[in-house]
Amino acid sequence: MKYTLISVGALLVAVGAAILIVYLFNKFKKCKRWINVLSSLILVGIFSISFTLIYFAFNYKATDHAKSYLKSDEIIEINENKSYYQFDNINHDDQAIIFYGGGKVEEISYAPLCNKIAHQGIDVYLCKFPLYFPLINIGRANEITKNNQYEHLYMMGHSLGGTAASLYLKDTKTSFDGIIFLASYSTTKLNDSLKCLSIYGSNDSVLNKEEYKKNTSNFPANYQEVIIEGGNHSNFGDYGLQRKDSASKLSSDEQIELTTSLVVSLINS
Numbered sequence: 001m002k003y004t005l006i007s008v009g010a011l012l013v014a015v016g017a018a019i020l021i022v023y024l025f026n027k028f029k030k031c032k033r034w035i036n037v038l039s040s041l042i043l044v045g046i047f048s049i050s051f052t053l054i055y056f057a058f059n060y061k062a063t064d065h066a067k068s069y070l071k072s073d074e075i076i077e078i079n080e081n082k083s084y085y086q087f088d089n090i091n092h093d094d095q096a097i098i099f100y101g102g103g104k105v106e107e108i109s110y111a112p113l114c115n116k117i118a119h120q121g122i123d124v125y126l127c128k129f130p131l132y133f134p135l136i137n138i139g140r141a142n143e144i145t146k147n148n149q150y151e152h153l154y155m156m157g158h159s160l161g162g163t164a165a166s167l168y169l170k171d172t173k174t175s176f177d178g179i180i181f182l183a184s185y186s187t188t189k190l191n192d193s194l195k196c197l198s199i200y201g202s203n204d205s206v207l208n209k210e211e212y213k214k215n216t217s218n219f220p221a222n223y224q225e226v227i228i229e230g231g232n233h234s235n236f237g238d239y240g241l242q243r244k245d246s247a248s249k250l251s252s253d254e255q256i257e258l259t260t261s262l263v264v265s266l267i268n269s
Contacts, residue, residue, distance in 0.1 A: 059132050062108035066238035069111035076118045083143045085111070085126040087118035095152045095267060096123040097180070098141045100134045100161030100168075101237065107132065109237035110158065112253070116260040122267055123150070134164035141165075145174040154195075154267060156180040158236045159206070163187055166218075169194075178220075180263055182236045183207045186218040196223035197266045199259060201231025205246040226262055231255045 070085070072078045079086040085107065099114060101107050107128050114124040127140045134140075134157070141155070153176050157165035162184025169179055170188045178195030179186075183204055190196065196219050200207055216223075230249030234242040236259060238252045248255065 059104040060106060060109065060237075060239040060242060062106045062111070063238050063240065066109050066111050069115040070108060076115065083128055083140060085114070085128075087114045087124040087126065089118050089121050089123055092121040092123070094150060095121065095154075096125065096144075096150045097154045097156050097263075097267075098125045098127065098144055098165075100127055100140075100155070100157035100165045101129075101132070102157075102159035102161050103134065104132050105158075105237055105239055105242075109239040112238050113236065113256045113259060116256060117263055120260065120264045122264065134161045138164050138168050141168055141172070145172065148174060152177045152267070154178050154180065156182070156263070157184055158182040159184050159233065166190060178266065180266065182259065183233050185212045185215040187215060189218045190220050192221040194220045195266060195269075196220040197262060198223060198225045199228060199262055201228045201233065201235065201248065201250075201255065203230060203246040203248055204233040206233035206242055206244055224266070228255060228258055231258070 070078055075089060075091070077086075077088045077090055079088060097117065099110060101110050107126055110126055114126050118124050125141075125144050127134070127144075129140065130136045145153070153174065155165040155169050155176060156179065157163070159182070162179075162181040163186065165179060166181075166186035166188060169176055169190060176194065178197070179190065181196070181198045183200040183206070185198070198216075198219065200212075216225075228250070232241075232248035232255075233245045234240065235248050235250060235252040235255035238256075241247065250258075
C-alpha cells in the first residue's frame with residue numbers, strides 16, 4: 001500500500017512538473033531548446049521512477065493460513081530480526097537451509113514450508129528482501145553464514161529466489177552441501193560437488209520451460225529432478241494463484257507436504 005501511495009505522489013509531481021515546464025516555455029520562448037531538453041529529462045526520470053514503484057506496489061501477500069505457521073511450539077522456535085525469520089528446531093543444530101522466496105512474494109507465504117521442514121530436524125532461515133525482490137540483496141545469506149555453526153548448510157529458492165540463491169552460491173566462500181530449486185534454475189554453472197534437487201509442478205505456467213531446459217546444464221552433474229504431478233508454480237508458498245499460473249490439482253498444503261518430503265530426503269541422503 002505504501003508503494004502505491006508513493007507512486008501516486010510521484011505521478012502528481014510529474015503532472016505538476018509538466019505544467020510548470022509548459023508555463024516556463026510560454027514565458028521564455030527564447031529558451032525553447034534547453035527547456036525541451038530539461039523537460040524531457042525530468043519527465044522521463046519521474047515517470048520511470050513512478051512506473052517502477054507501481055510495478056513493485058502490486059505483490060503477492062501471504063494468506064492468514066500461512067501466517068499461522070509463524071508460531072513456536074514444543075519442537076521449533078520462531079525467531080525474527082530485520083533480515084530473516086529463523087525456524088529453529090530446538091533438538092537439532094547440525095543442518096540448516098537458507099531460503100530465498102520468489103520475486104514480489106511476501107516472505108511469510110513460505111512459512112508453512114519452512115515450518116514443516118524445521119519439524120523434520122532441519123533449521124530454516126527465511127530471508128527478507130526489500131520490495132520482496134531477492135535480486136536487490138543477493139548477499140543476504142551472509143548475515144547467517146558469518147556465524148555459521150552448522151555442519152551441513154544448503155541454499156533453497158523459489159522462482160526468482162532460486163536464481164538469486166544460485167548466484168550467491170557461486171560467489172560465496174562459505175562451504176555449502178547443496179541447493180534446492182523450486183520452479184527455478186541457475187543461470188551460472190554450479191560446482192558438481194554440490195547436491196542439487198530441482199522440483200516443479202506439471203501445471204506450472206509461470207516457469208519458462210525453454211529457459212529451464214537450456215539452463216539445466218548449469219546444475220551440478222548429479223542433480224535430481226522431480227515433477228510434482230498436478231502441482232503448479234504458486235503452491236510452493238501460500239499466497240493465492242500467481243498471475244499466468246495454472247490451477248493446481250493439489251492444494252497448497254498437499255504440494256508443500258510433498259516438497260517437504262523431497263527436501264528432507266535429499267538432505268538426509
